[in-house]
Amino acid sequence: EADEMNKPQSWEARAETYSLYGFTDMPSLHQRGTVVVTHGEGPYIVDVNGRRYLDANSGLWNMVAGFDHKGLIDAAKAQYERFPGYHAFFGRMSDQTVMLSEKLVEVSPFDSGRVFYTNSGSEANDTMVKMLWFLHAAEGKPQKRKILTRWNAYHGVTAVSASMTGKPYNSVFGLPLPGFVHLTCPHYWRYGEEGETEEQFVARLARELEETIQREGADTIAGFFAEPVMGAGGVIPPAKGYFQAILPILRKYDIPVISDEVICGFGRTGNTWGCVTYDFTPDAIISSKNLTAGFFPMGAVILGPELSKRLETAIEAIEEFPHGFTASGHPVGCAIALKAIDVVMNEGLAENVRRLAPRFEERLKHIAERPNIGEYRGIGFMWALEAVKDKASKTPFDGNLSVSERIANTCTDLGLICRPLGQSVVLCPPFILTEAQMDEMFDKLEKALDKVF
Ligand code: PLP
Secondary structure (H helix, E strand, O other): OHHHHHOOOOHHHHHHHHOOOOOOOHHHHHHHOOOOEEEEEOOEEEEOOOOEEEEOOHHHHOOOOOOOOHHHHHHHHHHHHHOOOOOOOOOOOOHHHHHHHHHHHHHOOOOOOEEEEEOOHHHHHHHHHHHHHHHHHHOOOOOOOEEEEEOOOOOOOOHHHHHHOOOHHHHHHOOOOOOEEEEOOOOHHHHOOOOOOHHHHHHHHHHHHHHHHHHHOHHHEEEEEEOOOEOOOOOEOOOOOHHHHHHHHHHHOOOOEEEEOOOOOOOOOOOOOHHHHOOOOOOEEEEOHHHHOOOOOOEEEEEOHHHHHHHHHHHHHHOOOOOOOOOOOOHHHHHHHHHHHHHHHHOOHHHHHHHHHHHHHHHHHHHOOOOOEEEEEEEOOEEEEEEOOEOOOOEOOOOOOOHHHHHHHHHHHHOEEOEEEOOEEEEOOOOOOOHHHHHHHHHHHHHHHHHHO
8 A cells, every 4th residue: 555655646757657758858858747648639739637738749740630630530430440450461452552552653743653551651761771672682783782861861760760860869879870871961051161152052962972972882872862851850941952953963873762751741841742842753752640640650652663663573583572561551541541641632731831831931030030049941831940049150059958948848838839859949730720820839939939038
């Protein structure tokens, strides 16, 4: 009985006693404490104490239709009742999987293609890397294995996708693995040199790419991966003309280009794909998150026509592609994804992003006039404000609890969830956000900034 008395009682204490927190700044957690969520209403989440928070983080970029979309819940229920589970192997797959692959190729920027399913974005990137290794080896180039990505990129947490990710924190795992080569992040405001124009910056990055390819050897490079807009790197749209400058170089050296659209896909930038927004055609697309509007854990590799054809040939020759996850192509996930694509594209969600993006930018532009905001940046419904100690020199704040954590914690106290990322605060609300809710988001954020600075 005494032991019973000593057990943690509140939801928050129980959470902090028994769960291991991933991707959580511990000093910040100790300062602010945890939020235990019971349910959601539209773009709001509600905690165990009945407090409502506007979630300008969309869960984790993914709950684009809000937390209680009836159509998505009904699609899930209906499929659970019809057929709750299966895989996409051994020559069998569910009818829902057939329909989703057809749909994904149809809405992709490709004339034809093929789709492979995973449970997450990390696994989709891993799968793509294995496809490239498999393909190049089958084509007689087993040494074509290195992967090119960029610093600040985020591609996931598995050993391979974390190696692709360009974040210093991965050194605690001894990552990246050998053979993962990182190029300069195309963020002009931060990495442009003194006196360098944006055009010169892009030309420098293109030169760096070509020199890297020549140094490493084109026949040792399996592929290049990029998010159209870097998400977890701090919402970094590419410098102007970046993809147009690097694509021809990658083509020249026969290096497949993979667009990681886990965040950008299905409306986040205002179009179906980020590569459409930035006007380039990749060889394959990685999708997850928005794919099911966050209602089911699922990822997909969408191969364009050329990689599809080459993989088909390789698989026929070897007689099997020995890869897949137990729940690959899960029918409930596929049914939800079919509905989610319909909701985003045909219920006006992507349109709402396009309609409200100028208002979003207008409010950020105003906030960025503050002395401690160095830059605002983004597109569609993915934006960031970067805090600086000194605006002219772009000097970051220092200290144990980062300024973005302090802003985010203050926002939480005011009933707004936003994401601290390095020195930046990220706003990526669900696509269903109304004008009034957008005003609520900014009013709370401004109030928080008043308190912190
Ligand atoms: N790729 C990008 C661009 C992402 O933003 C993420 C997750 O945030 C991933 C991949 C990894 O996805 P998951 O967390 O589902 O493994």
